[in-house]
Amino acid sequence: MAKLASHHLIPALGFSLTLRRTSSSLQWQQNFNTVTHFGVWKQQRRSLSSSPTKISMSLKAGIVGLPNVGKSTLFNAVVENGKAQAANFPFCTIEPNVGIVAVPDPRLQVLSDLCKSQRSVPASIEFVDIAGLVKGASQGEGLGNKFLSHIRQVDSILQVVRCFEDRDVVHVSGKVDPKSDIDVINLELVFSDLDQIEKRMDKLKKGKAKDSSSKMKEEAERSALEKIQTALMDGKPARSVALTDFETDSIQQLCLLTMKPVIYVANVAESELAEPSSNPHVQEVMKLASELQSGLVTISAQVESELSELPSEERTEFLNSLGVTESGLGNLIRATYSLLGLRTYFTSGEKETKAWTIQSGMTAPQAAGVIHSDFEKGFIRAETVAYDDFVACGSFASARDKGLLRSEGKDYIVKEGDVMLFRFNV
Ligand SMILES: Nc1ncnc2c1ncn2[C@@H]1O[C@H](COP(=O)(O)OP(=O)(O)OP(=O)(O)O)[C@@H](O)[C@H]1O
Numbered sequence: 001m002a003k004l005a006s007h008h009l010i011p012a013l014g015f016s017l018t019l020r021r022t023s024s025s026l027q028w029q030q031n032f033n034t035v036t037h038f039g040v041w042k043q044q045r046r047s048l049s050s051s052p053t054k055i056s057m058s059l060k061a062g063i064v065g066l067p068n069v070g071k072s073t074l075f076n077a078v079v080e081n082g083k084a085q086a087a088n089f090p091f092c093t094i095e096p097n098v099g100i101v102a103v104p105d106p107r108l109q110v111l112s113d114l115c116k117s118q119r120s121v122p123a124s125i126e127f128v129d130i131a132g133l134v135k136g137a138s139q140g141e142g143l144g145n146k147f148l149s150h151i152r153q154v155d156s157i158l159q160v161v162r163c164f165e166d167r168d169v170v171h172v173s174g175k176v177d178p179k180s181d182i183d184v185i186n187l188e189l190v191f192s193d194l195d196q197i198e199k200r201m202d203k204l205k206k207g208k209a210k211d212s213s214s215k216m217k218e219e220a221e222r223s224a225l226e227k228i229q230t231a232l233m234d235g236k237p238a239r240s241v242a243l244t245d246f247e248t249d250s251i252q253q254l255c256l257l258t259m260k261p262v263i264y265v266a267n268v269a270e271s272e273l274a275e276p277s278s279n280p281h282v283q284e285v286m287k288l289a290s291e292l293q294s295g296l297v298t299i300s301a302q303v304e305s306e307l308s309e310l311p312s313e314e315r316t317e318f319l320n321s322l323g324v325t326e327s328g329l330g331n332l333i334r335a336t337y338s339l340l341g342l343r344t345y346f347t348s349g350e351k352e353t354k355a356w357t358i359q360s361g362m363t364a365p366q367a368a369g370v371i372h373s374d375f376e377k378g379f380i381r382a383e384t385v386a387y388d389d390f391v392a393c394g395s396f397a398s399a400r401d402k403g404l405l406r407s408e409g410k411d412y413i414v415k416e417g418d419v420m421l422f423r424f425n426v
């Protein structure tokens with residue numbers, strides 16, 4: 001029988017990944033496995049709102065960089081109660097730390113107020129603090145290949161680049177030099193990808209494909225690998241290579257490191273936070289980020305870490321004393337979310353208002369599937385209203401009366417900020 005999955009149904013589902021706080025630890029209440037394949041990795045979570053207890057689908061951003069550049073300091077600031085050891089010696093981090101971070105979104109509160117929701121649940125991203133990489137990592141130097149494999153498992157890379165001068169903080173190559181630091185990291189990623197590609201090409205040479213469709217797939221993979229290999233030899237990342245959709249799909253399972261989108265995080269000194277662009281190191285990172293078609297966020301990991309220790313009423317005062325008005329973390333989190341190609345749609349009702357994360361281009365049934373696979377399987381139609389229209393009308397009923405609540409079918413591509421109700425069959 002067809003049912004209208006109205007707002008009383010969606011919040012009642014509780015199918016999303018649910019965290020239960022126990023006296024000793026955080027436990028995953030559902031079997032949905034988004035992080036446990038990292039085994040030993042620690043799980044921590046920051047909630048930017050006091051009420052939410054649930055986390056929707058999230059993707060991973062890996063914090064990468066040379067040793068001792070401020071990765072764990074940044075991680076601890078982003079992940080409230082982050083317990084990653086951050087200290088002034090290289091290779092301080094060995095096992096990766098994982099933290100789940102809520103994506104700040106003012107729309108959530110607006111919808112929640114309009115629908116008088118009992119709670120609101122933000123979208124989230126996972127941050128992963130990874131061990132420092134050094135020259136030769138792809139050959140097993142430093143903490144070596146094991147840590148490149150940790151990078152392989154994330155969806156995007158935040159590359160922390162040291163832009164602060166401080167004689168007391170050891171730099172592994174002896175001086176602050178963002179260009180050289182970025183080159184070292186990128187080169188290791190390139191070497192590791194070249195190695196992967198070579199191994200894969202050797203396997204493909206054996207040509208095991210029997211039917212014509214497998215042969216076509218192998219051909220697409222071979223062609224993609226050759227194009228990428230040429231670019232890598234030229235020092236260019238795999239993501240810069242133009243591939244057909246078929247070629248892109250064929251190499252997906254290789255998880256090439258240089259295919260992942262990158263944001264450069266220029267880590268500046270406290271005293272430079274008010275005017276980071278006057279720091280020549282930051283100017284250099286800006287130039288490189290733009291050449292490498294990557295994002296850039298300037299932050300002082302040290303300041304963010306100190307801020308996170310302060311009671312909220314003292315934070316503004318501290319920021320003002322440094323000549324800035326807001327913490328850079330919200331910016332970093334939003335930039336990462338957008339870099340991952342993520343979009344948000346909302347469900348909103350009396351029980352809860354929730355931001356759901358989808359990949360851009362997802363259809364209405366796929367978006368419904370993020371709530372629960374039954375929603376996707378039994379999808380009939382979605383009732384949808386744009387966020388601004390919903391706010392102008394104040395409720396689903398009023399949006400329906402004004403003809404702004406549209407009934408969309410299975411081919412509808414969900415738009416950023418859609419507020420949705422799903423009709424489905426179970
Ligand atoms: N913006 C900054 N200004 C001054 N000092 C900083 C800044 N950011 C980090 N530091 C200091 O740099 C040192 C190294 O930081 P951290 O342990 O976070 O580095 P890391 O990149 O995680 O190192 P590793 O790769 O060894 O795990 C710490 O003493 C930290 O306080």
Ligand SMILES: [Mg+2]
Binds near residue numbers: 093132
């Ligand atoms: Mg560390």
